[in-house]
Amino acid sequence: MRDKVNAIINKYNGDKGQLVSILQDIQTEYYYLPKEALIQVSETMSVPVSRVYDIATFFRAFSLEPRGKHLINVCLGTACHVRGAARILEKIERDLTIKRGGTSKDRKFTLETVNCMGACALGPVIKIDGEYFGQISTEKVDSLLNQFE
Amino acid sequence: MVTFTINERELKAEKDQTILQVARDNGIDIPTLCHNEALEPYGACRLCIVEVTKGARTRIVTSCLYPVEEGLKVKTDSPRITSNRKMILELLLARCSKNKVIRELASQMGIEQPSFKPEYLEDNDCIVCGLCVRACEQVVGVSAISLVNRGITKEPAAPFLEPAMDCIGCGSCFYICPTGAIKMEDRKETRIIYNWKVEFKLKKCKVCGNYWAPEKQLDYIKTKWNLPEDFFDTCPTCK
Numbered sequence: 189m190r191d192k193v194n195a196i197i198n199k200y201n202g203d204k205g206q207l208v209s210i211l212q213d214i215q216t217e218y219y220y221l222p223k224e225a226l227i228q229v230s231e232t233m234s235v236p237v238s239r240v241y242d243i244a245t246f247f248r249a250f251s252l253e254p255r256g257k258h259l260i261n262v263c264l265g266t267a268c269h270v271r272g273a274a275r276i277l278e279k280i281e282r283d284l285t286i287k288r289g290g291t292s293k294d295r296k297f298t299l300e301t302v303n304c305m306g307a308c309a310l311g312p313v314i315k316i317d318g319e320y321f322g323q324i325s326t327e328k329v330d331s332l333l334n335q336f337e
Numbered sequence: 338m339v340t341f342t343i344n345e346r347e348l349k350a351e352k353d354q355t356i357l358q359v360a361r362d363n364g365i366d367i368p369t370l371c372h373n374e375a376l377e378p379y380g381a382c383r384l385c386i387v388e389v390t391k392g393a394r395t396r397i398v399t400s401c402l403y404p405v406e407e408g409l410k411v412k413t414d415s416p417r418i419t420s421n422r423k424m425i426l427e428l429l430l431a432r433c434s435k436n437k438v439i440r441e442l443a444s445q446m447g448i449e450q451p452s453f454k455p456e457y458l459e460d461n462d463c464i465v466c467g468l469c470v471r472a473c474e475q476v477v478g479v480s481a482i483s484l485v486n487r488g489i490t491k492e493p494a495a496p497f498l499e500p501a502m503d504c505i506g507c508g509s510c511f512y513i514c515p516t517g518a519i520k521m522e523d524r525k526e527t528r529i530i531y532n533w534k535v536e537f538k539l540k541k542c543k544v545c546g547n548y549w550a551p552e553k554q555l556d557y558i559k560t561k562w563n564l565p566e567d568f569f570d571t572c573p574t575c576k
């Protein structure tokens with residue numbers, strides 16, 4: 189981990205103003221922000237660890253808990269909601285036996301919700317690893333999730 | 338120098354001074370909770386609000402942050418300010434309904450019973466003004482704590498909610514806290530700061546035998562100022 193984190197820091201020339209980007213890259217690498225990585229960032233960049241922790245807990249995009257390899261985002265915006273988004277969320281929760289915000293035991297999936305992705309015409313819509321899947325139904329969920337290794 | 342008025346009184350001040358500074362220099366009272374002269378203004382508690390009129394436009398600003406301007410008309414106790422400030426205190430009181438300082442301030446504004454119940458939060462002593470965090474960073478230079486999380490769960494805390502490893506036990510956070518939210522205790526030869534889960538050994542004075550300051554704090558000062566090893570063997574009283 190040390191080398192990977194160092195490479196990320198070096199990519200930004202250790203610029204303190206780029207702390208958020210650095211944490212984003214670390215999160216992309218590990219799907220969450222490991223404590224050792226945050227301490228390493230603090231030490232290498234001479235930023236107080238309290239400051240790093242402050243930022244890491246401020247943004248919702250960051251997670252301090254291990255997350256799954258794939259991130260599922262279920263849209264619960266108004267348009268998706270009236271088209272049954274809640275049922276789809278329930279179905280995924282049941283399939284993966286996790287609640288929203290949680291990560292499946294095999295660390296394959298993390299399930300989150302958003303309140304509108306701006307893709308209302310496609311509703312109900314879910315996003316997996318940044319890819320949008322529109323007009324989802326409860327029947328389609330299984331085959332969709334199976335596509336992800 | 339700029340000329341402007343506070344409550345219709347004409348005043349002169351340097352351009353980069355804040356309304357709050359000038360008001361206090363001239364004996365005009367504005368209540369504050371998150372302000373301390375030794376620190377950068379922060380604008381967290383909103384208690385210091387005043388009404389400013391510039392040309393045809395009147396609005397409410399925080400006086401601890403707002404710099405004075407030529408021709409500005411400031412009001413510190415208009416009906417609008419009083420009612421807004423009262424609402425701010427109502428909200429603080431909802432969060433800190435048992436806190437002495439907040440209750441006193443509220444009762445000064447004529448609030449005896451809180452109007453709101455906190456639905457999502459337990460009763461708290463902390464108003465999240467950030468004074469402890471700012472003192473630790475700006476005065477002590479240690480930055481052992483920060484404001485963590487966001488929204489209603491925001492709170493001052495040590496990294497990873499573990500014992501604050503960089504804390505030197507100086508107690509600045511405890512002394513500066515306006516509401517007594519930080520719990521610190523000196524028990525004979527140990528100092529405990531409960532909020533940051535830390536304990537420190539206190540140094541014993543060679544002469545009077547009193548335990549007078551955390552060893553870690555004294556070491557920190559010694560290194561910072563290049564002081565001789567035995568510099569703190571006696572306490573300030575016996576020196």
Ligand code: FES
Pocket residue numbers: 368369370371372379380381382383384385386399400401402
């Ligand atoms: S003193 Fe200005 S906001 Fe607290």
